[in-house]
Amino acid sequence: MIKGFAVAAVLGSVLWAMSVEAQNTSFNNTLMPQPALITVKSGGLALTPQFTVAHYQDWRLDGAVRRFAARLKFQTALPIAAPPDASTPPTLIITVDGPGEAIQGPDENESYSLEVTPSGVRLHAATVVGAMRGLETLLQLVQPSGSGFILPAVSIQDAPRFRWRGLMIDVSRHFQPIDVIKRTLDGMAAVKLNVFHWHLSDDQGFRIESKVFPKLTDMGSDGLFYTQDQAREIVAYARERGIRVVPEFDIPGHALSWMVGYPELASGTGADYGGPYQIEREYGIFDPVMDPTRDSTYKFLDKFIGEMAEIFPDPYMHVGGDENNGVQWKANPRIQEFAKKHNLNDTAALQTYFNQQLLPILKKHGKRMIGWDEIFAPGLSKDAVIESWRGFESLAASAKAGYEGILAQPYYLDHIDSAERHYLADPVPVGTSLTPEEQARILGGEACMWSEHVSPRSIDSRIWPRTAAIAERLWSPQSVNNVDDMYRRLWVESLRLEAVGLTQLSAEDVGLRQLAGTAQIEALRVLASVLQPVGFDERYEMQHTSQLTPMDHLIDAVRPDPPSRHGMQVLVKAYLANHDQVARAELAAMFELWIAAGPKAQALMAAAPLLQDPAPRAQQLADLGAAGLEALQYLEKHEAAPAGWAQAKLAVIDQAAKPVGLVRFTVLEPLRDLVKAAGGE
Numbered sequence: 135m136i137k138g139f140a141v142a143a144v145l146g147s148v149l150w151a152m153s154v155e156a157q158n159t160s161f162n163n164t165l166m167p168q169p170a171l172i173t174v175k176s177g178g179l180a181l182t183p184q185f186t187v188a189h190y191q192d193w194r195l196d197g198a199v200r201r202f203a204a205r206l207k208f209q210t211a212l213p214i215a216a217p218p219d220a221s222t223p224p225t226l227i228i229t230v231d232g233p234g235e236a237i238q239g240p241d242e243n244e245s246y247s248l249e250v251t252p253s254g255v256r257l258h259a260a261t262v263v264g265a266m267r268g269l270e271t272l273l274q275l276v277q278p279s280g281s282g283f284i285l286p287a288v289s290i291q292d293a294p295r296f297r298w299r300g301l302m303i304d305v306s307r308h309f310q311p312i313d314v315i316k317r318t319l320d321g322m323a324a325v326k327l328n329v330f331h332w333h334l335s336d337d338q339g340f341r342i343e344s345k346v347f348p349k350l351t352d353m354g355s356d357g358l359f360y361t362q363d364q365a366r367e368i369v370a371y372a373r374e375r376g377i378r379v380v381p382e383f384d385i386p387g388h389a390l391s392w393m394v395g396y397p398e399l400a401s402g403t404g405a406d407y408g409g410p411y412q413i414e415r416e417y418g419i420f421d422p423v424m425d426p427t428r429d430s431t432y433k434f435l436d437k438f439i440g441e442m443a444e445i446f447p448d449p450y451m452h453v454g455g456d457e458n459n460g461v462q463w464k465a466n467p468r469i470q471e472f473a474k475k476h477n478l479n480d481t482a483a484l485q486t487y488f489n490q491q492l493l494p495i496l497k498k499h500g501k502r503m504i505g506w507d508e509i510f511a512p513g514l515s516k517d518a519v520i521e522s523w524r525g526f527e528s529l530a531a532s533a534k535a536g537y538e539g540i541l542a543q544p545y546y547l548d549h550i551d552s553a554e555r556h557y558l559a560d561p562v563p564v565g566t567s568l569t570p571e572e573q574a575r576i577l578g579g580e581a582c583m584w585s586e587h588v589s590p591r592s593i594d595s596r597i598w599p600r601t602a603a604i605a606e607r608l609w610s611p612q613s614v615n616n617v618d619d620m621y622r623r624l625w626v627e628s629l630r631l632e633a634v635g636l637t638q639l640s641a642e643d644v645g646l647r648q649l650a651g652t653a654q655i656e657a658l659r660v661l662a663s664v665l666q667p668v669g670f671d672e673r674y675e676m677q678h679t680s681q682l683t684p685m686d687h688l689i690d691a692v693r694p695d696p697p698s699r700h701g702m703q704v705l706v707k708a709y710l711a712n713h714d715q716v717a718r719a720e721l722a723a724m725f726e727l728w729i730a731a732g733p734k735a736q737a738l739m740a741a742a743p744l745l746q747d748p749a750p751r752a753q754q755l756a757d758l759g760a761a762g763l764e765a766l767q768y769l770e771k772h773e774a775a776p777a778g779w780a781q782a783k784l785a786v787i788d789q790a791a792k793p794v795g796l797v798r799f800t801v802l803e804p805l806r807d808l809v810k811a812a813g814g815e
């Protein structure tokens with residue numbers, strides 16, 4: 135039975151629904167992530183201006199329904215009518231068994247069922263969090279039909295495959311303001327992610343206020359940090375969306391920013407412990423590391439963790455633990471003597487000693503430890519969770535040794551890989567050697583947004599929409615793995631994510647306008663549509679990036695894995711395999727567009743100081759268009775290209791493959807196939 139059930143006068147009526155069995159309602163499945171089980175029925179529910187909702191009474195669900203209504207209104211432009219009268223049956227009935235965990239953990243029940251029929255919608259969930267997941271699915275079901283919108287008749291039974299579906303954001307290398315975090319949480323909720331892992335401290339900045347240790351931010355943050363009130367606001371905002379916030383304080387290494395104000399934490403020798411320390415501007419691995427031998431280190435951490443535990447209610451606290459090179463430990467005779475006395479033979483053993491002191495502190499403050507691979511060493515308590523940035527093998531090894539773990543590395547967004555590559559990386563791959571019991575220890579995964587190369591303006595396009603593909607990998611059944619279908623839905627999801635406030639598409643135009651100094655950027659848009667940023671390592675090496683490197687160049691405006699990359703592959707494949715004439719026409723139109731845009735883009739770039747480095751891309755665009763068009767012409771005429779033609783065009787492609795101006799073309803491989811085919815290969 136429905137408990138605490140009331141017609142939602144709070145919402146008023148938003149949209150009203152009417153049954154439309156007769157209407158053409160062929161279902162266009164754009165759901166992302168795909169549900170565990172979906173049955174498509176005939177007909178649907180037409181949305182009209184008097185949609186009413188009755189729901190289980192709960193403050194979080196009130197908010198979720200209000201947001202649902204606002205987004206539905208935005209999506210359909212249907213006006214909000216007066217509140218429903220008691221005689222009108224509700225269109226959407228949400229029943230929930232209970233509010234869910236008081237403090238959400240990995241075991242929260244997120245399952246739900248959704249029945250859309252021509253006469254109404256029923257959403258049922260065990261918890262409010264499950265109901266929120268179902269509301270997101272419902273919004274994704276809305277589709278155009280004639281001059282209006284419908285909800286197609288479907289029956290959905292859904293539950294996540296993995297319990298831990300996260301997104302990590304590093305706010306140390308580059309601080310990300312509260313607004314960025316909030317819109318990111320909205321995007322996460324839209325694709326059913328449930329953990330926001332907040333990497334709050336690293337060598338390059340300490341980003342949360344401590345009242346106990348004020349010098350952490352006074353001296354270690356450049357004034358860029360969250361107040362405790364702001365952090366609480368984020369925790370509440372996330373909870374309202376069924377998202378946990380796991381804070382990370384990366385120790386004992388990657389902790390230089392702590393030592394700027396508190397050098398006594400460091401392991402260096404001399405009066406100032408190897409300091410004085412400055413906020414690190416460069417990127418990489420640095421020597422300063424906390425001193426594991428002193429009681430004062432643990433007293434400090436006890437107070438600090440206690441303070442943070444009051445702000446972050448999640449059962450887990452992430453202690454980092456990665457990339458400690460041990461240099462300061464090895465260079466300090468007192469620490470070496472301590473290590474010898476305690477039979478700690480190497481850096482890993484000494485770090486495990488540090489973790490062993492840390493565990494009871496975390497426990498005392500009600501937290502379980504999570505850390506990167508490096509904490510996985512002999513002697514570590516089985517209570518700790520391992521986050522693997524070293525990949526499957528490392529994760530599998532810790533699962534075999536009895537530890538719970540989550541997978542991170544194949545989901546590193548800063549590497550600028552394709553959504554496809556992330557999508558096909560499974561935390562428990564088919565054919566895994568893990569036993570069912572060991573597999574159950576793999577809790578899930580996290581997309582990771584390391585922020586060396588992202589600013590508040592570019593971060594959305596680095597996270598989205600690729601993270602939606604990762605979210606599907608972590609939520610949907612393993613058998614949902616068709617890449618073409620993922621991309622088809624991903625581009626739809628990307629539009630929906632902009633509707634919740636993200637800027638991953640619009641930011642490209644904003645960037646191009648700023649770079650070109652004009653609003654007439656059509657030719658640049660054509661060029662940008664086939665470019666993407668170079669990968670992390672390439673950028674780092676070519677630009678020698680640091681925290682001080684400006685991020686307002688073409689590389690920062692263009693998007694990773696834009697639609698052209700996969701789209702061009704599909705078109706060329708269809709044309710070469712089946713002589714598909716629709717594909718041919720699309721390719722020809724695209725090549726003509728490049729040929730026309732090249733000289734115009736060249737003129738714009740010549741006049742723009744910040745577009746000098748990538749300027750050769752404009753001529754290359756026109757040359758690539760010409761190569762493609764000529765290839766199509768030879769292939770259509772079934773005429774072999776003249777001797778030397780293919781070699782000359784392949785040389786053009788090879789030239790274009792170089793990472794000029796920190797950007798790469800997305801279309802070269804299929805273009806190469808086309809040219810080779812025209813050349814008779």
Ligand code: ACM
Nearest residue numbers: 456457506507523
């Ligand atoms: C890491 O990438 N060092 C966690």
